[in-house]
Amino acid sequence: MKQLLIILGLFSSLLTYAQVTKSKNASFNLREVAMLSIEPNNNSVLLNLNAPNEAGESAQVTSNNNQKWINFTSAIGENASKRNLSIRIDNGNVPSGVHLKVITSNYIGSGRGQLGSPTSTLTLNNSSQTLVSNIGGAYTGTGLNNGYKLTYDLEVYDYKLLDFDNSETLTISLTLTDF
């Protein structure tokens, strides 16, 4: 009987099998990303202040190409601070008597993520102002009708300061920044 048990025990050991393992790593390093573009193009916005047709009417603003779309892609670290999209006049001066305004739409498009919160209307000057705040990991989608639509406009605040022969070219910068 003992011999039988030994044989059975040894044969059962034959049913087990050895195994050997080896490994390799796969590693993916996702860097922080901040990308910004103006759509449909970077061409100049043209805003004209025209004399009224009749005495007593307000001056008329006509514009060409005054709407732009902001597309961006943003990737940040787990504990990194969120980002702002800021705007400022980099070069040039707004003509006397008028304000240069920018109106920002709510987010529209096929993007995903933490797309931020827009400031609806800003009066532009040489200081940086927040256009969209609290941007996290996100992408807006590309091209027109994706992202935030910016509409530039002029607003007369003092007629006596207007100089109708005046023309100014301004450089406006948009920056995606950490805060």
Add this chain to the structure above:
Amino acid sequence: MKTILLITSILITSVCYGQRINIKGTNWNKTFQASDISNAGSDYNAFYESSSNQHRITFTSKPKNNYTNNYAIFALSIHKEDINWHPNLNLEVKRTGGSTNGHTLYYGDYYRTVTNNSSLFLYSRGNVKNIPIQYKISGISVLLPAENYTTRIVYTIMNY
């Protein structure tokens, strides 16, 4: 009694054997940055693949045994052990060719997800040499926190 023990010892020696597995090639490391994104407003591509022979796997019986190296069934299983991983990431694996010694391989020639549970990847009759292995990663996105994600890909060889 002595005779029985002798016979069984001989049987054990002739039937029990081990295996040896070798994986050639470096770890698959990839950095994702702005240059990998086509336009502002876009995300990363849907997936990325390693080279078609990122790893080359060889397995044999140990000690060398003519019978097992030519006729035994070898089963190669795979799983991953996460070091720092994100649930949105999906790692897949496939072989892109056969064994250079001509032994037949079964399965493994289409992408399958590598999970944390070991499962059969492929099997062969006889030992194999330099099976080319390719990987695919999907789920890479700017929506994931920007950091380093690493997992250990573990191959287990068994034979019967």
